[in-house]
Amino acid sequence: VELGxxxxxTRIEIEKLGDHxxxxxxxxxxxxxxxxxxxxxxxxxxxxSRMALTRADVQTFxxxxxxxxxxxxxxx
Amino acid sequence: VELGxxxxxTRIEIEKLGDHxxxxxxxxxxxxxxxxxxxxxxxxxxxxSRMALTRADVQTFxxxxxxxxxxxxxxx
Numbered sequence: 439v440e441l442g443x444x445x446x447x448t449r450i451e452i453e454k455l456g457d458h459x460x461x462x463x464x465x466x467x468x469x470x471x472x473x474x475x476x477x478x479x480x481x482x483x484x485x486x487s488r489m490a491l492t493r494a495d496v497q498t499f500x501x502x503x504x505x506x507x508x509x510x511x512x513x514x
Numbered sequence: 515v516e517l518g519x520x521x522x523x524t525r526i527e528i529e530k531l532g533d534h535x536x537x538x539x540x541x542x543x544x545x546x547x548x549x550x551x552x553x554x555x556x557x558x559x560x561x562x563s564r565m566a567l568t569r570a571d572v573q574t575f576x577x578x579x580x581x582x583x584x585x586x587x588x589x590x
Contacts, residue, residue, distance in 0.1 A: 463578060466585035485574060489565045498561060502539060506582060509542035 443494040455496050456486050462503060519570040531572050532562050538579060 447455075460479060469475035491499070523531075536555060545551035567575070 459578070462582060466582045468578060468581040482574070485571055489567075491565075495561055498558070502535070502544060505544040506538060506542045
């Protein structure tokens with residue numbers, strides 16, 4: 439059992455999760471059209487913050503995205 | 515503006531989101547080893563329920579996964 443996994447994630451941990459998804463989604467062309475990209479990215483950051491994720495949840499989301507990108511041959 | 519997008523998602527909508535991620539993650543080999551798969555799937559279902567997503571949030575998650583799979587050439 440790892441310590442602290444049921445604690446809420448820190449602001450930094452949430453930011454890094456947002457970075458990970460944003461990078462993959464950017465490469466996938468999710469933020470389209472360009473003039474809406476900034477607003478879409480802000481919405482997504484707000485979504486991650488609002489969810490009150492634990493440290494374990496954050497690791498789960500990183501792991502899901504990493505595995506999807508690995509199996510799809512992407513850069514994940 | 516669509517009606518109801520800021521309302522909490524229904525149980526059915528959360529279940530369908532869980533189905534979508536579970537299907538893609540299953541194909542990506544995320545649920546490994548096999549004897550842990552059921553527990554991992556249950557954890558993930560609990561995570562989605564716990565997050566108190568709005569209907570708009572659910573659509574965002576569907577859209578993110580769909581776009582990642584489209585660009586990666588998967589079945590998403």
